[in-house]
Amino acid sequence: MGRAEVRKAQQRGARRAPSGRAKGAEGSGSTGKRTGIRRFFTWKKILGTFFGMILLLMAAAVALYFSVDEPTDPNKQATLQSNTYRWSDGSIMARTGEMNREIVSIDKIPPEVRTAFIAIENKSFYQDDGIDVMGVARGLFNTVRGKGTAGGSTITQQYVKNYYLTQDQSPTRKLRELVIALKVDQRMEKNDILAGYLNTNFYGRNAYGIQAAAQAFYGVDAGQLTLEQGAYLAAVIQAPSQYDLATAGPNGRRLVNIRFNAVLDNMVEMGELDEAKRKTMTLPEPIKPKPRPGMDGQKGYLVQAANDELNKQNITDAMITAGGWNITLNVDKAKQAALEKAVQDELESKLDRKDTKGRPQDQSVQAGATSVDPKTGAIVAMYGGVGLEQKSASNALRTDYQPGSTFKPIVLASALENASNTQDGKPITPNALYDGTSKRPVVGSKIPFAPQNQDNTNYGNPMMTVQEATNFSVNSVYAQMIVDVKPPNVKKTALELGMQDREGWPEDKPAMALGTMSANTVEMAGVYATFDNHGKKVTPTIIKKAEHKDREFTPQEGVGSQAISRKTADTVTKVLQGVVEDEGGSGNKVRSSAYEAGGKTGTTESNVAAWFTGYTPELVTVVAMFGEDPNSHSQVTLTGTAGLGRAGGSSFPASIWRAYTLAALKGANTGKFQLTEADMGAVQAPSRSTSPSASASPSSSPPAATTSPTQSPTTSPTPTATKTGPTPSGTTSPTPTATKTGGPKPPDPPILGEHTGN
DSSP states (O other), X not given: OOHHHHHHHHHHHHHHSOOHHHHHHHHTTOOOOOOGGGGGOOHHHXXXXXXXXXXXXXXXXXXXXXXXXXXXXOOGGGGOOOEEEEOTTSOEEEEEOOOOOOOOOGGGSOHHHHHHHHHHHOTTTTTSSSOOHHHHHHHHHHHHTTOSSOOOOOHHHHHHHXXXXXXXXXXXXXXXXXXXXXXXXXXXXXXXXXXXXHHHOBOSTTOBSHHHHHHHHHSSOGGGOOHHHHHHHHHHTTXXXXXXXXXXXXXXXXXXXXXXXXXXXXXXXXXXXXXXXXXXOOOOOOOOOOOOTTOTTTXXXXXXXXXXXXXXXXXXXXXXXXOOOEEEESOOHHHHHXXXXXXXXXXXXXXXXXXXXXXXGGGGEEEEEEEEOTTTOBEEEEEOOSOTTTOOSOTTTOOSBOOGGGGHHHHHHHHHHTTOBOTTSOXXXXXXXXXXXXXXXXXXXXXXXXXXXXXXXXXXXXXXXXXXXXXXXXXXXXXXHHHHHOHHHHHHHHHHHTOOOOTTOOTTOGGGGGOOSOBOHHHHHHHHHHHHTTTEEEOOBOEEEEEBTTBOOOOOOSEEEESSOHHHHHHHHHHHHHHHHSTTSTTGGGOOTTOOOEEEEEEOGGGSEEEEEEEOSSOEEEEEEEEBOTTTOOBOOXXXXXXXXXXOTTXXXXXXXXXXXXXXXXXXXXXXXXXXXOOOOOOOOOOOOSOOOTTSOTTSOOOOOOSOTTOOOBOSSOOOOOOOSOOOTTOOOOOOOOSSTTOOOOOOOOXXXXXXXX
């Protein structure tokens, strides 16, 4: 064998020789083979499984692609039906929901407006194949987990959903959308897809498509839209109801501003907008919404309230606007007419809304009202404002004003329900005694509070009963009472009665007694209807029934279980009767031989709102007035309304209430309150002798008294009056005697800047 052959043999032997590791293994008795679970996790098997799964997914995707056909016809959304709203007797009140859309070609839409939509919805629109794989995966994952809408959709996918599919959020619909989007992207030009997307979106205000939206929000054709206007429309489509600046609350305004700025910032990032120019751009306010035909007068507000109730039961704006609803309201045609006439006769006819110099306050007056049947919870009449053209959001539903002293009966109800005691350890009842000194510091509160009474009047000299304090709406008494009951207990009672826990509720502050939280006329009507219905919770409802061929809707129950005891409810009603029947009571203006009534006035700080909430056995009605600057929409005083002085709850609201109630109950067999369990409590002897000075420490104990609870309120000069009307049993009435010759009347003008609450 030659040397070359030997060398080759040696090399072959070296290649066949086991490694040192292998030799070591052999030397230790190992066979060198993988054993146990390691046999199943070789790199070859792992890679093989991975690529096998990829192939299976690809095969499934191919099968899905060919199994889903691109629809040839648009969905039902493209041919929307009308909605019909009926009065309680079944007669037609209004029709809404007809398609409001005008298709425009892409060249009619300014390029920068098109880019605004692309910037916020799908920056890769002109580069992608109609889908965003990662976005779709994320959206499907969220949908399967029940995290709401799928999200992650491109403009092409949204066009497919709007034009061919439905708005449901199922994984099946999302997969079909994905496949159809791929096919549509292959078949159609990008600009045609974009045009279809812009023409099928819902923008709010019943506007489908960008042309209708341009008209609805800015009164121009789509071709005349500025970039800022287009950016707003691109922002608003995410949540049309919440983001409409004409009706948006503080949170809605904040969110739409964030989205509007994101549109412009994204355009800068895309190189489609100069950064210096972007810094000069601000969100343009849209015009006021214009009512649709048939939505004149109060009809638009009634439809608004019905839709709001549908929303609360998960019927979205898009579902409503899609049409096909036949909705019967609880609103009684005759009572509605009576309420509108009362507002016109007692308020609007006295205003001069054109005189901006001599009577500027008249421009700021807004009125809202809700009337409820306490036995069923049915909203039988509602007043939302002067009309949708002038006021787009209903004053009956607004929650940006405080209810003032109409909250005080809730404090009393909580005291009775919790069997609370005064600082003296005596039960709080209508006959319990309190110090009525104005600016009297409350005792027992960690938070100092010394509220001023209306007109800075000192009542009782200083002792008076809770009944008297309610009749005259004495702030100092109710401020002390809420401390005795404890504010958290009062809040709990308020929520049980139907008030809503909104941001800004003064959790543990005695000022809560003066109604410093927000409320609307509907929920306050529910609270007082619960008193009227002997403590059974009443939830006002405007929808009698709602029918749709594709959807189920169950109207909410108007009357529920016992919210407070009958004893508490009946006692509160008896006390509120005294407010109306007492000659000097703040609600005396509504007294009539035609009905029995109880009620309470409310006037907020600086007289920016005034309320009268009253009820008979048959009807509960809340009337409110709000001072709102017509330009800035900020809260302004009502003082000076109709060229007069202070406009408190006992003024226009009480007059409207009385006129409406007399008309609404005309011909009815009005009944008597059945207050079988009312308990006014034992008459208490005063235990304090002098009024604490205004400078007394909030933690100091008030001195003893020997004065009679019937002694008159004192101011300079001292008003006095004699009581001629009936007083609820077990109570004593103060005997203020007026020095004025105009006859008895409750104290009226407040001191602005103080929270009067009366």
